[in-house]
Amino acid sequence: MNKKEFKAIFKKRLAEKYAMEVEDATATELYQTLGSIITDSYSPDWYQTWQDYRKQKQKQVYYFSIEFLPGQMLKSNLLNMGWLDIVEDALADMNIDLADLAAVEPDMALGNGGLGRLASCFMDSIASRGLPGNGNGIRYQYGLFKQKFVDGYQVELPDEWLNQGNLWEVRKESKAVNVHFGGHVWMKKMLDGNLKPVYEGGSKVRAVPYDTGMVGYQNQTVNTMRLWSVEIPEEEEDRYRSVEERRAVEDLTSVLYPDDSNEEGRNLRLRQEYFFVSAGLQSILRHYLQLHEPIDKINQYVAIHINDTHPAMCVAEFMRLLVDEQNVPWEKAWDLTIKVMSYTNHTIMAEALEKWSVGMMKAVCPRIYQIIEEIDRRFVVETSWVHGEELVSRTRIIQNDQVHMAHLAIIGSHSTNGVAKLHSDLLKSVVLHDFYILYPDRFNNKTNGIAQRRWSQIANPNMSRVLDKTIGTSWRQNSNDLRLLLNYQDDDTALDALAVAKRENKIEFANYIKETTGITVSPDAIFDVQIKRLHAYKRQLLNLMHILNMYFDLKNDPTLEIPARVFIFGAKAAPSYHYAKAIIKVINEVAKLINNDPAINDKIKIVFLENYKVSLAEKIIPAADVSEQISLASKEASGTSNMKLMLNGAVTIATLDGANVEIRNFVGDDNIAIFGLTEEEVYRYYQDNSYNAGDIYNQNEKIHRVVNAFVDGTIPNILFEGQEIYDSLIKYNDEYFVLRDFDSYLAAQKTIEVAYLDTRRWRQVSLQNIANAGSFSADDTVQKYADDIWQIEPLFSHNDERGTTHGQYLL
Numbered sequence: 173m174n175k176k177e178f179k180a181i182f183k184k185r186l187a188e189k190y191a192m193e194v195e196d197a198t199a200t201e202l203y204q205t206l207g208s209i210i211t212d213s214y215s216p217d218w219y220q221t222w223q224d225y226r227k228q229k230q231k232q233v234y235y236f237s238i239e240f241l242p243g244q245m246l247k248s249n250l251l252n253m254g255w256l257d258i259v260e261d262a263l264a265d266m267n268i269d270l271a272d273l274a275a276v277e278p279d280m281a282l283g284n285g286g287l288g289r290l291a292s293c294f295m296d297s298i299a300s301r302g303l304p305g306n307g308n309g310i311r312y313q314y315g316l317f318k319q320k321f322v323d324g325y326q327v328e329l330p331d332e333w334l335n336q337g338n339l340w341e342v343r344k345e346s347k348a349v350n351v352h353f354g355g356h357v358w359m360k361k362m363l364d365g366n367l368k369p370v371y372e373g374g375s376k377v378r379a380v381p382y383d384t385g386m387v388g389y390q391n392q393t394v395n396t397m398r399l400w401s402v403e404i405p406e407e408e409e410d411r412y413r414s415v416e417e418r419r420a421v422e423d424l425t426s427v428l429y430p431d432d433s434n435e436e437g438r439n440l441r442l443r444q445e446y447f448f449v450s451a452g453l454q455s456i457l458r459h460y461l462q463l464h465e466p467i468d469k470i471n472q473y474v475a476i477h478i479n480d481t482h483p484a485m486c487v488a489e490f491m492r493l494l495v496d497e498q499n500v501p502w503e504k505a506w507d508l509t510i511k512v513m514s515y516t517n518h519t520i521m522a523e524a525l526e527k528w529s530v531g532m533m534k535a536v537c538p539r540i541y542q543i544i545e546e547i548d549r550r551f552v553v554e555t556s557w558v559h560g561e562e563l564v565s566r567t568r569i570i571q572n573d574q575v576h577m578a579h580l581a582i583i584g585s586h587s588t589n590g591v592a593k594l595h596s597d598l599l600k601s602v603v604l605h606d607f608y609i610l611y612p613d614r615f616n617n618k619t620n621g622i623a624q625r626r627w628s629q630i631a632n633p634n635m636s637r638v639l640d641k642t643i644g645t646s647w648r649q650n651s652n653d654l655r656l657l658l659n660y661q662d663d664d665t666a667l668d669a670l671a672v673a674k675r676e677n678k679i680e681f682a683n684y685i686k687e688t689t690g691i692t693v694s695p696d697a698i699f700d701v702q703i704k705r706l707h708a709y710k711r712q713l714l715n716l717m718h719i720l721n722m723y724f725d726l727k728n729d730p731t732l733e734i735p736a737r738v739f740i741f742g743a744k745a746a747p748s749y750h751y752a753k754a755i756i757k758v759i760n761e762v763a764k765l766i767n768n769d770p771a772i773n774d775k776i777k778i779v780f781l782e783n784y785k786v787s788l789a790e791k792i793i794p795a796a797d798v799s800e801q802i803s804l805a806s807k808e809a810s811g812t813s814n815m816k817l818m819l820n821g822a823v824t825i826a827t828l829d830g831a832n833v834e835i836r837n838f839v840g841d842d843n844i845a846i847f848g849l850t851e852e853e854v855y856r857y858y859q860d861n862s863y864n865a866g867d868i869y870n871q872n873e874k875i876h877r878v879v880n881a882f883v884d885g886t887i888p889n890i891l892f893e894g895q896e897i898y899d900s901l902i903k904y905n906d907e908y909f910v911l912r913d914f915d916s917y918l919a920a921q922k923t924i925e926v927a928y929l930d931t932r933r934w935r936q937v938s939l940q941n942i943a944n945a946g947s948f949s950a951d952d953t954v955q956k957y958a959d960d961i962w963q964i965e966p967l968f969s970h971n972d973e974r975g976t977t978h979g980q981y982l983l
């Protein structure tokens with residue numbers, strides 16, 4: 173496709189769709205027009221990809237995740253189709269800025285944070301590797317809430333992302349299935365002696381899939397992300413008469429839970445889980461049966477991945493489909509289930525390890541509960557005599573009237589992986605140690621990765637151009653080639669060019685800050701970034717305490733020579749998470765105090781941007797100098813913003829937690845600022861119960877001063893919130909060892925300052941980070957899943973069959 177062709181087609185399409193000229197159209201109309209050209213162009217390949225998988229009976233993976241967080245898709249589709257530059261150019265010829273069109277696309281925010289974003293990075297990489305893989309999730313009517321600050325407080329507004337329609341999805345009515353909830357089930361003896369479940373009462377809902385094409389990077393592969401939406405089944409129309417009854421059904425796929433550990437609405441959450449599990453598995457099985465392969469070979473054609481415990485009912489639902497509906501004997505069905513299923517653990521935080529009360533599960537999905545009971549009974553019988561009853565009592569699925577979903581996922585699958593080396597080691601040695609004794613071969617590590625192309629080529633075109641000039645363009649395809657940059661660590665031309673790109677990004681972002689918040693920041697200052705969900709373990713509080721300490725130092729001595737810093741925050745708190753919301757309020761009040769204190773002379777600015785989301789991350793990250801990854805060691809399973817920031821040349825200040833450990837191993841100690849307790853030291857404190865925050869507070873002058881600021885009126889308007897933070901630290905003994913790590917954090921911040929002042933050295937450190945970031949490509953991560961866990965392969969002679977388009981899409 174060339175520019176001229178595109179322009180002609182664009183104008184024609186706009187005329188057809190809107191009967192309009194380019195000059196008269198709004199950004200939304202232009203966006204819709206461009207989107208329709210894109211989807212029309214990849215649709216034949218989408219169809220062909222699916223046909224090929226079917227004809228070649230390719231083994232496919234189905235990635236079950238209750239969250240997906242793709243963000244905007246316009247530019248990533250353009251990039252993956254090989255169209256981005258031409259389209260941008262062609263639009264510019266027509267006086268259209270592609271950025272303006274891209275800006276009107278609402279983020280697809282069907283996830284809370286890292287978990288959902290990982291799922292979306294994987295979708296991109298699976299397609300880009302030409303691997304046969306599909307997403308399976310829920311099409312929430314409302315995505316993650318929109319965050320506003322009112323008087324410094326977080327206020328949540330609904331995210332009506334579907335208001336303007338969704339270009340990328342296709343409703344597939346013909347693929348709808350029914351999902352059964354509630355009622356009673358009893359087992360009836362059939363003439364052949366088999367037991368068959370008989371369902372009484374309960375209700376059926378219709379699950380309708382909406383498919384979105386997942387376009388691979390210039391390889392003609394278009395996979396499918398299938399998201400399910402609930403409807404009232406036609407045959408049950410007269411059962412649901414009142415508005416309330418209909419509403420109760422529609423609520424099922426109405427909202428994404430803004431909290432992974434929320435007590436409220438648990439029944440609805442459980443029904444959401446069963447809904448997308450059952451719908452997804454039914455549709456997989458239906459597809460499999462059309463291949464006319466025997467049911468007992470399904471493991472050779474299908475791999476199912478359980479992303480965190482939310483889809484863990486896959487184990488029981490798959491058993492139900494095999495045993496109840498396909499008449500597979502229990503033992504055979506169990507063998508197949510284990511071979512098909514695999515599970516990723518994402519957290520060691522106790523409150524996020526899902527458990528459901530037996531009563532609720534019986535009420536929501538009685539047959540599933542029966543099957544789980546039987547799985548549990550057999551597990552106890554078979555495991556006790558080898559490993560003893562004590563171990564079994566700790567690992568069985570049903571304990572104290574609760575169903576442990578992680579136990580179900582581990583027992584019912586062949587693979588359990590953690591998401592960074594430290595995390596996977598902790599699973600084996602502590603959190604899931606009992607299971608490691610039972611199934612040592614099932615445990616493995618798959619360190620998270622990121623969609624490199626989105627976080628470099630799309631987010632950071634300035635840096636991308638410098639990379640092209642310096643090391644050629646192969647890094648765009650294979651991000652491991654970023655390593656070629658290592659040859660330029662003493663090359664001033666390359667160092668300067670990267671620095672110029674960073675400065676351009678900072679100027680652009682400073683303008684954005686000015687427009688959205690009114691705050692003026694200097695691009696000469698260090699842009700210090702902490703962007704992630706607000707959670708006590710991530711320790712935004714530690715960051716804030718360092719800022720306060722800096723503030724007091726400057727107040728004491730206004731002539732203090734330190735480089736100016738802009739502290740940038742982006743974070744949503746779960747609406748029910750009181751403490752996290754208190755931190756937001758306090759950061760906002762500290763920002764107001766310091767930003768407006770003339771004595772500080774702009775040495776410190778604090779910018780807390782509202783409504784952190786993928787598209788905002790794409791603006792912040794290219795402008796970052798410093799990446800704050802300061803969770804308490806052992807608490808962050810992996811982290812992925814650490815990887816995104818590194819890729820964009822930010823220097824990491826970090827605890828030895830999650831993938832920070834691997835980042836350090838790649839860049840070396842000279843190119844990262846490590847501080848704080850190690851995971852061993854944290855566990856030692858737990859063991860001997862010797863931590864005493866009060867002692868530290870009393871003995872450390874700086875800490876005393878900073879902690880007092882929360883309650884002594886230094887910071888205005890935080891009467892309750894300040895007290896809450898003070899209490900968490902002193903009265904409740906500082907659960908996340910913020911005070912313990914404070915001094916070493918200050919020391920690490922000092923090394924950052926010193927390094928920044930040595931301009932050339934700083935640029936070299938930044939280059940080292942970019943060069944080593946290729947190691948965290950999700951392309952490589954999914955390849956490891958494909959080889960070690962899913963046993964799937966790219967389609968044989970993929971491109972040959974589709975002609976010689978060389979990855980370029982034709983119009």
Ligand SMILES: *Cc1c(COP(=O)(O)O)cnc(C)c1O
Pocket residue numbers: 284285286289703704705784785786789810811812813814816
């Ligand atoms: C990458 C990303 C995250 C994950 O950030 P962590 O620092 O790893 O917790 C969360 N939200 C969004 C929007 C992201 O892009």
